[in-house]
Each structure stands twice: as structure tokens, then as C-alpha cells.
Amino acid sequence: MTAPLHEARPSGPGRALPDTQQGMRRRNLARVLHTVRAQGPLSRAAVASRIGLTRAAVSTLVDELIRSGLLEELGPERPGRVGRPGSALAVSGRGPAGIGAEVGVDHLAVCAVDLRGTTRARAIRQGANRDRSPQPVLAELTELIRQVVAEAEGEGLWPAGLAVAVPGLVARDGRTVVRAPNLGWHDTDLGTLLPAGLPLTVDNEANFGALAELWLGEDTPRDFLHVSAEIGIGAAVVVDGGLLRGTRGFAGELGHVPVRPDGPECACGGRGCLEQYAGEEAVLRAAGLEPGEDRVGLLAGRAAQGDENVRRALRDAGTALGVALTGAVNLLDPESVVLGGELSGLAPWLLPSLRDELARRTAGPVCPVTVSPLGPEGPLLGAAHSVVRAVLDDPAAVAGQA
Amino acid sequence: MTAPLHEARPSGPGRALPDTQQGMRRRNLARVLHTVRAQGPLSRAAVASRIGLTRAAVSTLVDELIRSGLLEELGPERPGRVGRPGSALAVSGRGPAGIGAEVGVDHLAVCAVDLRGTTRARAIRQGANRDRSPQPVLAELTELIRQVVAEAEGEGLWPAGLAVAVPGLVARDGRTVVRAPNLGWHDTDLGTLLPAGLPLTVDNEANFGALAELWLGEDTPRDFLHVSAEIGIGAAVVVDGGLLRGTRGFAGELGHVPVRPDGPECACGGRGCLEQYAGEEAVLRAAGLEPGEDRVGLLAGRAAQGDENVRRALRDAGTALGVALTGAVNLLDPESVVLGGELSGLAPWLLPSLRDELARRTAGPVCPVTVSPLGPEGPLLGAAHSVVRAVLDDPAAVAGQA
DNA sequence: GCTATTTCGTCATGCCGGTTTACAAATTAG
DNA sequence: CTAATTTGTAAACCGGCATGACGAAATAGC
Incomplete structure (x- = not known):
């Protein structure tokens, strides 16, 4: 009766399992x-x-x-x-291992992480996957998985599960890709196309990136906002050390937060969504560049060379991000905002205007904005660690499987 | 290993208590x-x-x-x-009772609720509290509490705790009112000014209103957004059956979500915050009315009489609310949005434009917007029920106290 | 160097709490 | 009226942590 009364989390039926x-x-x-x-x-x-x-x-x-x-x-x-x-x-460094995999727009990657959190094996394969059908891509991925698993087994590890990060929306069953615009996939059940025998989880790249930040970041708080730009602009909301997924699993659609209610039309039906100002396409257009293959790399390169058009485009994108994040910060009061994924590469040119805008619109202490040290590695590591995490959370479940 | 792996809530050190x-x-x-x-x-x-x-x-x-x-x-x-x-x-209908109290801008109220959820005693006292010092107000409240406790005891109940709803920001200690602009209070420790001997919790009116909605609403989901307008415009975010409070306890500041980034300046330092369009003062101004005592009642009355200026002002406020809520819904993917507190009285004139705006900006199914059936009763009931809830959550703690 | 002290890991024992098994009581089905 | 079914409780059991005692291995003091 001394603790705040209405921290209602443990209320209701409480945990589902009987307390035996x-x-x-x-x-x-x-x-x-x-x-x-x-x-x-x-x-x-x-x-x-x-x-x-x-x-x-x-x-x-x-x-x-x-x-x-x-x-x-x-x-x-x-x-x-x-x-x-x-x-x-x-x-132990020789027990179960978490296998993480990532289907990127222009690469495939797999890694194995042991209980200690050390990456023990990895394999990467460059190559554009945009608009290739799922079968061949997943066949290649399966091959990489086999390599990594074999290498891990050579070191005395055994795979406890497989987690796959994809740039798209995943159904709540954790297996089916509902829509991955940058790959051109829709309603694809990865369960049938990946090696059987391993417990499988599929999730959004941004979600895994946020979890990686949570688990691996140096002083990452238990409440923060993780912003990334893989498909459109996504944010993962981490509350009390867990991902806020939303009723339909669509939480974190920062890209469609209105920034200027009368702005240009958006595919979502709205007007002036953040994506119209800070989305990949919008920024490329504003910078006067053509959409090509490695778009983020292109932008970063030009900006580093001092291209003033690109820099202005990124500054403006940062400002728009600042407006949208002001809303998010007011609503959620997170301890910090972290820029992750591909976005971290553009941070030097986005951050100043973003921070300015956020500070201008905030009374009192400003929510700190940082850049993820994991960068583009986040999603892959988050995937692998999610498997490790599951083992740590219930060791008894995997006890006899070695 | 069959459930989704990264529902990380129970992760980390898990519960603090030893599992004995x-x-x-x-x-x-x-x-x-x-x-x-x-x-x-x-x-x-x-x-x-x-x-x-x-x-x-x-x-x-x-x-x-x-x-x-x-x-x-x-x-x-x-x-x-x-x-x-x-x-x-x-x-039992004769065990512990939760005592709820509310300090409103122009009324005080207290009630007692038994374990069954039935309100067994109540007392209300009208009278403006704006800019009165805390001592006399809380002395009056204490008197009401004594009445209600006595009445409850007459029915065989005993008070298990006291929860007080105030129109302002409350420190995380759950006792101190940091700032209540409409009362003119700041940094007031209610613990020293209310009857001792009862476990005390103080919280924001809007938070208690949301909890009432969660616990008492007919089909209230476990994830929703509860919007109310007591001080400015507040939203309580309910996630997984619990209140999202934020790092500093400031979560839910919907009033300062930017609606038009270049709009009029706001006290928070920003521009074009929702409060500039849908806040009480802004709406009164737009309707051509003077700020008086019962401002919400005034607006509702004029609107009901068909005052076209007032109706237009409310329509516009609804539109602005729609823009801000679009952002919130995109970020949180709640199952519904509930208008509660005083706001529920204005719902008939706010809702149409609000829903329009939300629907226009949403692809796919639109998040339903409903009006709380509890209306202005919410905060008081939520406070009382929070005490009952605490008993239900740990019956052993109150076992020997009768 | 020798003894006292401290801490670690492990037994044997006991208590507590839920399960299992058995049974009497109260109802319906035939 | 009997068989079947379900409820509530009591007795015996088992699993799991606590308690208390012990040997082992280090330091501290003389």
C-alpha cells in the first residue's frame, strides 16, 4: 500500500499462467x-x-x-x-545460440549470438533484392543460415531459434510479411520458405533495431523513442523495457504524423504527413537527385562533399522531424529519442535543425536526441538477441534440447 | 518458445520481489x-x-x-x-472501501466505493475554488471525507485508502501538487493537509478519468487514448491495461502537439499547439465569449441554443483535435479514442468534424472515437476505484486491518 | 605460525503451498 | 430407486525454499 496505487499493469487477471x-x-x-x-x-x-x-x-x-x-x-x-x-x-559460451537474419533491400545478412551476447558467426551477401520474388531470396538466405549455423555448431553452439528482420509490416502471427513495399512482397508466409525445425519469429526491422538499442546500448533507458527510416519513417516506442506494438501492430507510424495539415497529399490519404518532408523520396526530390540504388549512401556522400542542395534538403527534413517528434515527445514523455538504422548515417546533417526545432517548441528540459551507436547493424543484432533473450527469460524451456 | 519472442515486458531482472x-x-x-x-x-x-x-x-x-x-x-x-x-x-459488500475525492475548480466531491464497485456514500459541495489557498479548501474537503467515511462505516465498511484527483500536475511521489494553474496552487504537499491514518494517493484528474473508463467502461479495450480538457488538453495513454506515465510523469500532453507549425505562439514556447485551437480560452475567444465561471457549461448551452458562432468555434476545435489525434493514433495504434471529462459535454459539436478529419487522414480502418459514458463523474470514480483496485491486487496486505 | 574470524558452498531438516487421491454430499438422468 | 456427475473437503504426498549446522578456504590478529 505504499507504492503508487494505480500502476495498474499487474492488475486484472494478471499473468495468464497459474502461480504454481x-x-x-x-x-x-x-x-x-x-x-x-x-x-x-x-x-x-x-x-x-x-x-x-x-x-x-x-x-x-x-x-x-x-x-x-x-x-x-x-x-x-x-x-x-x-x-x-x-x-x-x-x-556458457557453448550453449544455445540465437540466429538472427536480415532481409535488406540490397543485402542479406545472418549472424549467431551466444548467451554472453558475443557474435560468434556471421555471413553477409550483397545484392539488390528490390522486386525479386520471395522464393529465390529466401533460398539464398537459407543457404547463409546453414553456413552460420554450421560455423556456430563448430564452436559448440546449437541454434535455439531463428529471428528474421524484414523491411515491412509483419502480421501478429510473427511469420507472415503483410506488406514490404521496398521488396515488393505482400502476404508472404516465411514459415514455409525458411529452414524448418527452428522456432521462427519474423518482425519489422525497426522493431528489432529498437530492441537492439534497448538491450545493447550503453545507458539506454527503459523508455525511449527509436526512429528509423527503412520503409518510410518508422518509430518504435519502447515503454518500460518493452515494445509498444499497438492493437493492430501498427504503432510507430511516425511517417504519417501530420506536420502541415494543408501540405501536399500523401499516399495514406492525409496531407502534409512527415513522410512528405523527411521521407527518402521527398528528400531526394528536394535535393534534386534521382532515386537510385543506395539512396541513403548517396545522400550521405553528397552531404559530406558539401553539396549545398543536399544539405539544405536534410536540414529541412530535420526540421520536419523536429515538429513531428515534438508531438511524440509531448505525448509519451520518453527519456530520450534515438536515431537508428540507416538514419544514423545522415544524423550529422539532420540533428542540428531537429534539435533546434525540438528545443524551440519545448518548455523546460528538452528531451535529448542521440544517435544509435549500432547504426545499420541494429536490426540484425536485435533479431539474434531476441532469441537469446527468450532463452534467458525461460531457461527451463530449452533445458533438454541440447 | 511458441509465443512471440520479443514481448520483452517480463524481460530483464523481472519483478523486483523474490519469487518465494x-x-x-x-x-x-x-x-x-x-x-x-x-x-x-x-x-x-x-x-x-x-x-x-x-x-x-x-x-x-x-x-x-x-x-x-x-x-x-x-x-x-x-x-x-x-x-x-x-x-x-x-x-463482500461489508469489507474495505475505497475513498475517492476530487478537487474541482468549482466543486469538491467525495465518494466511497465498496469491493463490488458500488458507490455506497457520497458528498458534493459546490463553490468556486479558483485562487483560494489550499488550506481552507482542503479543510472543507477533509470535512466531506469525514462525512463519507462515517456514512460508509455505518454500513459496515472501513476505509482502505484515500485517493484524490486534482486538476494539475502531480509529482511522482503521489502526494505533492506541482502545479495546478486553475486553482493557483503550486508545490503543495497534500499529505500534511488531509486526514492522516489513511494511505493517500494524489493524481491528475485526467489520469483517474482514464482509469475509470478502463475499469468501469462497458467494452473498454486495454489500449486506448483518453482525451479530456480540464487543465489545457490532456490525454491519458492506456497501454496494456496500465497508464503510460512517461519518464517525468508528463506523458499525455496532447495540448502541446503542434497542429500548425507556423501558428500562433503558445505559452510553452512553441507555435500552433493544439491548445491554440482547441483550448478553452481559444474556443471562447473564437466564439466571441468572455471567460467566466462555468466555461464549458456556457459553451454547451450556447451551442445547444444554436449559436452559430459557438458552433463554428467548436467545429474548428474538433478539426484541430482531429489533426492532433491523427498523429497520436499513428504513433500508438490504440483500439479507440475516448472523449471524457468535461469534454464529453461538448462532444455533439466536436465529434463530427473531429471524426471527419481523422477519417480523411487515415488509410484503412479508422480508429473509432467514442464519448465516455461516465462524463464528469470519471475522475472521482477512478480515484475511489484505484483504492479498491489496490485491495484486489494484494488482498493479503489489508487482511488483518479490519 | 597459530588461532580466531569471516565467508562460501552444501547438507539435513522443516515449513509452506499446491497436487493427488479418496470420499461424502447433493443433484440429474434413466 | 439406482447410476452418473459434480462439489467441497480431508489426508497423504511432493516440490521448493528457508533454516541451521557444518566443513572448507581465505584473512586478521597475536
């Missing part, structure tokens, strides 16, 4: 694993004091995790303090 | 109580099958809840099916 002793055990296994992973090598006693269980209980949990191959014993700690030194525990 | 057997018991007590309250009179067997525990376990849980005075046995059910009829259980 087995569930308790599973959650405590997860707590131990998470703690060891996050806080470096730790003794059993240290884990116990951190998660509030007794040393005896932690001992049995650790035993189980070691037997499952998720934790390993590094041996006695070097003692600095009085008392018997503990035996250091660390997450 | 006592915690399990407490959560199961809550599950039983919630189930009985939500699904009407229910037998022990019915509860057991719904929450996934055995009849035996539910029996002991129910015993404990009955001993605490939170549940009561209604006697044997009328049998329609084969087999021994169960004994109906219902939440």
Missing part, C-alpha cells in the same frame, strides 16, 4: 541466469544476495543451469576480502 | 478475488477451473479470503446441471 511451484522455479531459474549474465562473473552467494533467495536455493538452481549447459563454473575467485572465496559463475 | 512461496500465495489470493469480482457469483470449482488451480487449493484460498472479510458465501447455487450444486461466492 513449477512456475516459481522457472522464474527463479531465469532470475539467476539473468543476474549472472548482466552482472558479470558472480559467486552463488553474490547471486543469492542480489535476487533475495538463500544460498542453498541458489545452489540448486545453479546446479540445474550448469547441467543444462547454460552456466559454467570458472573456478575459485581471486580473493580480496576475508573469508572463503566463492566460485565464479558465468553464462 | 509467500509471494505465490499472495498472488493466488489476488487471482481468486479478481476472478470472483469480475465473473459474478462463482463456485469454488468454477474459480479453480478458471485460474488453473485445483479445487482443494482454491478452497483454502477462499477460506482465507472469507476469514479476512473480502469474500462471502451466498449459499448453494440453483442447480441447472447434473451434479452437486456449488456454493456461490461473491465479494
Whole structure:
């Protein structure tokens, strides 16, 4: 009764699972694993004091995790303090691995990440995928996946799942690409076209990018806005360490936030949407360039060379982004805004005007705008880590699968 | 591993409390109580099958809840099916009560709500509070609270907590009013000015209104946007059955979402904020009226009489709201938008243009906009129910206090 | 160097909480 | 009236964490 009363998250029926002793055990296994992973090598006693269980209980949990191959014993700690030194525990580098894959407009990429978060294998293949049909593209991707899985297995890892990032809208089933305009795909069930036998998740590139930022960023808060421009302009809203997906899974459509209500018409039916000012096509047009292959690279290159038209176009785009983000920040009060994905490459020319606009329109402290250090790597890493995360969240589920 | 992998909410360190057997018991007590309250009179067997525990376990849980005075046995059910009829259980009408209070600009109100959700006592006092100092106002409120508590106690209830709705910003401590422009209060700690001995929570009127909508609305979804106009224009964002508060507690500032980036200057430093078009003052000005006491009532009255200036002003405000909500809907993909609080009285003249604007700017299915049936009652009810909710969420905490 | 102290990991034991099994009670179906 | 079905409860069981005690391995003090 001391905490704020109406943090209603745990209200209602609460968790769906019955609160039984087995569930308790599973959650405590997860707590131990998470703690060891996050806080470096730790003794059993240290884990116990951190998660509030007794040393005896932690001992049995650790035993189980070691037997499952998720934790390993590094041996006695070097003692600095009085008392018997503990035996250091660390997450295993030879257990399950998360396989992440990315279908980009002009590349395919796959990587394997172990429980420690280290990337242990990767494969990239350049080549334009725009308007190629899904079958051949996914056949190539499958080949890359096989390579990466083989390489990971060579190091004693086994694949715990596959997560695929695509530049498009994904149905809530987590398998079907509803619409990927830059690929020309629609209503494609990737489940039938990718290697079977691995648990599969498909999601939007921007979502995985935001999760990568959340999980891998240095001081990333638990509430932030992750803006990227892969298809149109997307934002992922991270609230309380989780993705806000929306009822239909369409949350984060920053590109269609009205910036000037009487502006040019947009494909969405509206007028003056952000996309009309800061979308790829709009910026290219404003800069007087033709839409080509590597459009973001082209813009970045010209801007770096000092092309004043390009720079002006990007400045204006930054201003429009600032207007749209003012609305978003007012609505969500995030701790920060992060520019990620391909957008991070254009940040030097977008940021000044964006920050100006945001500051001008804000009373009090201005929401900080930063650039993701992961850059275009985000989505791929986020995908792989989402699999790892699932293992950490419920170690018991994968226990016997090695 | 079958559920979507990156619903990361339960990720990270997870709940802060150690997952011990006592915690399990407490959560199961809550599950039983919630189930009985939500699904009407229910037998022990019915509860057991719904929450996934055995009849035996539910029996002991129910015993404990009955001993605490939170549940009561209604006697044997009328049998329609084969087999021994169960004994109906219902939440008690004589246990703890939630006391809700509201400090309005021109009224004070208090009510008591029992576990069943029934309002059992209430007191209202009209009178302008604008620019009165906190002490006398809260002394009056304290008197009303005493009346209501006495009345509730006469019916066998005991107060489990007090929740106060105020038209202003409240600090994250849940006690201090940072700024309430319409009252002229700032940095006022209500904890020292209200009856001690009761657990106290203070929150924004709009937040409580949204929670009332969530808990009491007929088919209210778990994800929606609740718009109200008490101080400026506020929106409460409800995500997954919980309030999105933001890092600084400032989330939902719909009033300062830019509608026309080059519009008139706003006190926030920006230009063309929604408040400049749909705020109380702006609408009164556009309608050619002087700011007086009951401003919303004035507008509604004139509009109902057919005053064309007022109607036009409200139509235009609806259009501006539509633009701002388009942005919000694109960002959050809520299941619906609800107009609540004082705003619900103006809905007939706001809604048509608002819906038009939203529909015009939306591709695909349009987010439905509805009017809260609770109207101006929302905040008061939400406050009282927030206390009830806290009891339902952790019955063990209040068990021995009767 | 020797002992006291501290801390770690692990037993054996106990308690707590949900499950299983069994059974009496109360109803409908035939 | 009997068989079948469902409810609620009691007894025995089991799984899981806590408690308390112990040996092991380090430091601190003499």
C-alpha cells in the first residue's frame, strides 16, 4: 500500500499462467541466469544476495543451469576480502545460440549470438533484392543460415531459434510479411520458405533495431523513442523495457504524423504527413537527385562533399522531424529519442535543425536526441538477441534440447 | 518458445520481489478475488477451473479470503446441471472501501466505493475554488471525507485508502501538487493537509478519468487514448491495461502537439499547439465569449441554443483535435479514442468534424472515437476505484486491518 | 605460525503451498 | 430407486525454499 496505487499493469487477471511451484522455479531459474549474465562473473552467494533467495536455493538452481549447459563454473575467485572465496559463475559460451537474419533491400545478412551476447558467426551477401520474388531470396538466405549455423555448431553452439528482420509490416502471427513495399512482397508466409525445425519469429526491422538499442546500448533507458527510416519513417516506442506494438501492430507510424495539415497529399490519404518532408523520396526530390540504388549512401556522400542542395534538403527534413517528434515527445514523455538504422548515417546533417526545432517548441528540459551507436547493424543484432533473450527469460524451456 | 519472442515486458531482472512461496500465495489470493469480482457469483470449482488451480487449493484460498472479510458465501447455487450444486461466492459488500475525492475548480466531491464497485456514500459541495489557498479548501474537503467515511462505516465498511484527483500536475511521489494553474496552487504537499491514518494517493484528474473508463467502461479495450480538457488538453495513454506515465510523469500532453507549425505562439514556447485551437480560452475567444465561471457549461448551452458562432468555434476545435489525434493514433495504434471529462459535454459539436478529419487522414480502418459514458463523474470514480483496485491486487496486505 | 574470524558452498531438516487421491454430499438422468 | 456427475473437503504426498549446522578456504590478529 505504499507504492503508487494505480500502476495498474499487474492488475486484472494478471499473468495468464497459474502461480504454481513449477512456475516459481522457472522464474527463479531465469532470475539467476539473468543476474549472472548482466552482472558479470558472480559467486552463488553474490547471486543469492542480489535476487533475495538463500544460498542453498541458489545452489540448486545453479546446479540445474550448469547441467543444462547454460552456466559454467570458472573456478575459485581471486580473493580480496576475508573469508572463503566463492566460485565464479558465468553464462556458457557453448550453449544455445540465437540466429538472427536480415532481409535488406540490397543485402542479406545472418549472424549467431551466444548467451554472453558475443557474435560468434556471421555471413553477409550483397545484392539488390528490390522486386525479386520471395522464393529465390529466401533460398539464398537459407543457404547463409546453414553456413552460420554450421560455423556456430563448430564452436559448440546449437541454434535455439531463428529471428528474421524484414523491411515491412509483419502480421501478429510473427511469420507472415503483410506488406514490404521496398521488396515488393505482400502476404508472404516465411514459415514455409525458411529452414524448418527452428522456432521462427519474423518482425519489422525497426522493431528489432529498437530492441537492439534497448538491450545493447550503453545507458539506454527503459523508455525511449527509436526512429528509423527503412520503409518510410518508422518509430518504435519502447515503454518500460518493452515494445509498444499497438492493437493492430501498427504503432510507430511516425511517417504519417501530420506536420502541415494543408501540405501536399500523401499516399495514406492525409496531407502534409512527415513522410512528405523527411521521407527518402521527398528528400531526394528536394535535393534534386534521382532515386537510385543506395539512396541513403548517396545522400550521405553528397552531404559530406558539401553539396549545398543536399544539405539544405536534410536540414529541412530535420526540421520536419523536429515538429513531428515534438508531438511524440509531448505525448509519451520518453527519456530520450534515438536515431537508428540507416538514419544514423545522415544524423550529422539532420540533428542540428531537429534539435533546434525540438528545443524551440519545448518548455523546460528538452528531451535529448542521440544517435544509435549500432547504426545499420541494429536490426540484425536485435533479431539474434531476441532469441537469446527468450532463452534467458525461460531457461527451463530449452533445458533438454541440447 | 511458441509465443512471440520479443514481448520483452517480463524481460530483464523481472519483478523486483523474490519469487518465494509467500509471494505465490499472495498472488493466488489476488487471482481468486479478481476472478470472483469480475465473473459474478462463482463456485469454488468454477474459480479453480478458471485460474488453473485445483479445487482443494482454491478452497483454502477462499477460506482465507472469507476469514479476512473480502469474500462471502451466498449459499448453494440453483442447480441447472447434473451434479452437486456449488456454493456461490461473491465479494463482500461489508469489507474495505475505497475513498475517492476530487478537487474541482468549482466543486469538491467525495465518494466511497465498496469491493463490488458500488458507490455506497457520497458528498458534493459546490463553490468556486479558483485562487483560494489550499488550506481552507482542503479543510472543507477533509470535512466531506469525514462525512463519507462515517456514512460508509455505518454500513459496515472501513476505509482502505484515500485517493484524490486534482486538476494539475502531480509529482511522482503521489502526494505533492506541482502545479495546478486553475486553482493557483503550486508545490503543495497534500499529505500534511488531509486526514492522516489513511494511505493517500494524489493524481491528475485526467489520469483517474482514464482509469475509470478502463475499469468501469462497458467494452473498454486495454489500449486506448483518453482525451479530456480540464487543465489545457490532456490525454491519458492506456497501454496494456496500465497508464503510460512517461519518464517525468508528463506523458499525455496532447495540448502541446503542434497542429500548425507556423501558428500562433503558445505559452510553452512553441507555435500552433493544439491548445491554440482547441483550448478553452481559444474556443471562447473564437466564439466571441468572455471567460467566466462555468466555461464549458456556457459553451454547451450556447451551442445547444444554436449559436452559430459557438458552433463554428467548436467545429474548428474538433478539426484541430482531429489533426492532433491523427498523429497520436499513428504513433500508438490504440483500439479507440475516448472523449471524457468535461469534454464529453461538448462532444455533439466536436465529434463530427473531429471524426471527419481523422477519417480523411487515415488509410484503412479508422480508429473509432467514442464519448465516455461516465462524463464528469470519471475522475472521482477512478480515484475511489484505484483504492479498491489496490485491495484486489494484494488482498493479503489489508487482511488483518479490519 | 597459530588461532580466531569471516565467508562460501552444501547438507539435513522443516515449513509452506499446491497436487493427488479418496470420499461424502447433493443433484440429474434413466 | 439406482447410476452418473459434480462439489467441497480431508489426508497423504511432493516440490521448493528457508533454516541451521557444518566443513572448507581465505584473512586478521597475536
